[in-house]
Amino acid sequence: MNDLKVSRTVIPPTSFSRFPASFLFFSMTHLNVSCGFRFSNDDDPSLTLAAQAWLRSNGFWWNEDAIELGCVVGDSERNKTSRVGVLARRNIDVGEIVARIPTSQCLTCGGCAHQKLVGDLEISLGKGEWLALLGFALLLERGIDAGKSSSWNAYLRYLPAAEQGVTALWPENRKRYLAGTDVDLALRDERAQAKTEWETHIEPILSRSEYAESGFTFEDYLSARSVVSSRAFTICPKVGVGLVPLADLFNHRTGGHHVLLTDIEDESILPESARPQQSTKEGASYMYVRLVRSARKDEELFNSYGELGNAALLSSYGFCQRDNPGDQVTFGVPALRAAAGLCGVDGLQIASRLRWCEANGLCEEDSTFHLKAQSPPSNTLLLVLWILAASPDEFGEFSDSLKGKRMFGTDKVAQYISEVQHCGGFENVKTLQVLMKMLERRRALYASTPSDDSEWASYCLILVDSELGIILDCEKYLEEKLNGRFEAGNASKKRKVISTGNIVCTTTTSDAAFSLFD
Ligand SMILES: C[S@@+](CC[C@H](N)C(=O)[O-])C[C@H]1O[C@@H](n2cnc3c(N)ncnc32)[C@H](O)[C@@H]1O
CATH class of the missing domain: 3.90.1410.10 (set domain protein methyltransferase, domain 1)
Structure with missing residues (x-):
């Protein structure tokens, strides 16, 4: 059968x-x-x-x-x-x-x-x-x-x-x-x-x-x-x-x-x-x-x-289903590009790194990345963000390490990630902060929910609630990671991540979030 x-x-x-x-x-x-x-x-x-x-x-x-x-x-x-x-x-x-x-x-x-x-x-x-x-x-x-x-x-x-x-x-x-x-x-x-x-x-x-x-x-x-x-x-x-x-x-x-x-x-x-x-x-x-x-x-x-x-x-x-285990929030390459730009990554660098990703089979202009309920961000998303934001030295070291190696098949991402680990790891502060920016931008786009009590309005509510829930969970996860990192490595620099209720923000003083890129 x-x-x-x-x-x-x-x-x-x-x-x-x-x-x-x-x-x-x-x-x-x-x-x-x-x-x-x-x-x-x-x-x-x-x-x-x-x-x-x-x-x-x-x-x-x-x-x-x-x-x-x-x-x-x-x-x-x-x-x-x-x-x-x-x-x-x-x-x-x-x-x-x-x-x-x-x-x-x-x-x-x-x-x-x-x-x-x-x-x-x-x-x-x-x-x-x-x-x-x-x-x-x-x-x-x-x-x-x-x-x-x-x-x-x-x-x-x-x-x-x-x-x-x-x-x-x-x-x-x-x-x-x-x-x-x-x-x-x-x-x-x-x-x-x-x-x-x-x-x-x-x-x-x-x-x-x-x-x-x-x-x-x-x-x-x-x-x-x-x-x-x-x-x-x-x-x-x-x-x-x-x-x-x-x-x-x-x-x-x-x-x-x-x-x-x-x-x-x-x-x-x-x-x-x-x-x-x-x-x-x-x-x-x-x-x-x-x-x-x-x-x-x-x-x-x-x-x-x-x-x-x-x-x-x-x-x-x-229709929508409450507590839907298939829920996700989707991001296109333009969202990654914009977040990296807002985090101070040079536009030419972003363009050339995206071309590298395309040439190496990681993503294309119309690729999408999904955040899923109850799951950490995917390795592919973190890897692409790392590539966009990595300094010329880091990226040079990474691309040099790939020379002579053939990457193919479904393990390609795992192989790239293992190379990135030798260059300090892909879940670094820069990567996490570009992702944080991407989430923050997305969160700002949602409209208020309708007060109408008709069925379509209840479906809107379920949809927006589930997407915002996924975004907020991810922000919390990033906040914990970032705070952990600061405590472990950057405490002396007095940089901090603050949380306002459920919404996580990074400090925006002179050494704003993205100056953490150093
Ligand atoms: C293939 S039909 C299913 C049978 C259908 N209810 C009918 O009227 O013949 C698909 C439609 O049923 C409705 N539907 C299916 N599953 C639903 C659910 N869990 N809650 C609300 N509506 C549902 C939606 O209107 C959907 O477009």
Whole structure:
């Protein structure tokens, strides 16, 4: 049994999603069907039956005695709006298979009705642009006779028209509360990117197609793209990224999820009801939903969309998770450069050292560095900061020591670090203070949090709290290191680091923090 890589590929931070305004949950007795689905666009009970019938007649199966699909879930105390998800109807043990999904029924670029147009977009955009490609595929699929003639007809009707919570769809007056966060920069890029995709690539393709007069707008495309952003998975390398009916009813939890999508080599291990009519031996391919964590009756069953921090969750899915173990704060090379400059490192030195880093495979202009919750700064980040700030003598000694040595592979950073140790160590005062400056600058960028008590505002609060928490923890760590160093080596110079509450500052008198560089 192999775990399929049902992970998101690079998630272009996009949007986010709130719970659709309307959903339905129909009980078995009410509808005489085994489970309920939410239909975000239409509350016609016949759609529930149509969706279930579509799933059943297209090779999907779920254990109706074990799970309830499309139920209203969520703790109303903590969640301002209920959401739709999947519940355990009884205790379920680890290993149990609760659903089957035929990969041929996933909506993919290769399997959609307009493969040719989507293929043209791929030629125009280049490889790897799965969000744009699948967003376009969904837009077109919905365009066929308003989706009625699509083979995914019933599925398309249970998808929300858009995931309104994704940050790319937030109104401007709301986006300003994201200032300083990891979502902020990505958000600007994301919207601009979607606009370019639409104007430069999609509109010309549409204008030459049968959809020239379709009246599709950029907003229609953004909506389809937001649905894809919040629901698409990489199914497997062969099939690629797609929308996965049934699996996309599970909500996400970073850490402690219950289910995993997996494939199965030997179908005979499946309970009889789960065995597909067309077996894999005949070329069919299936994914199975398997429990990797036991669940109790009435507990919500969570999937994992990846080890995602709150910025990724908010931008791609429209929600945040408290105490998210995947949280991080991201810094680009411009932030490192600016901090080094503010610490008095000469601009030409910074430029030449960054070129050295690039030539030696340490980082590039668009590289990013992450600070993670409960972890010290990474060695790579400290190493690059050391290289930027090292004096010409220190750097000369370091680069001389590398002569004749071949650095390659994943151990490269460790090898560089071991060379730096011979030149006094990379966690020196200069390095730590450039990092401190970088954190201080970042902290100053955050906006005040909204006083609104709506759901989006609570997500903003969670995001900003978690990022600031990581920054403050790191500042505390640096403060301790710096104080330790001063006590050990620099006490006589009477330099000090002071702390104001949680916020750490360095002295700014004549021998300001960065004059410690001597
Ligand atoms: C793939 S769908 C999951 C099922 C979904 N609730 C639905 O409406 O069909 C992904 C969307 O569900 C919502 N979602 C998933 N996990 C969530 C969570 N832990 N808390 C709040 N919303 C969540 C977000 O709106 C996200 O964009």
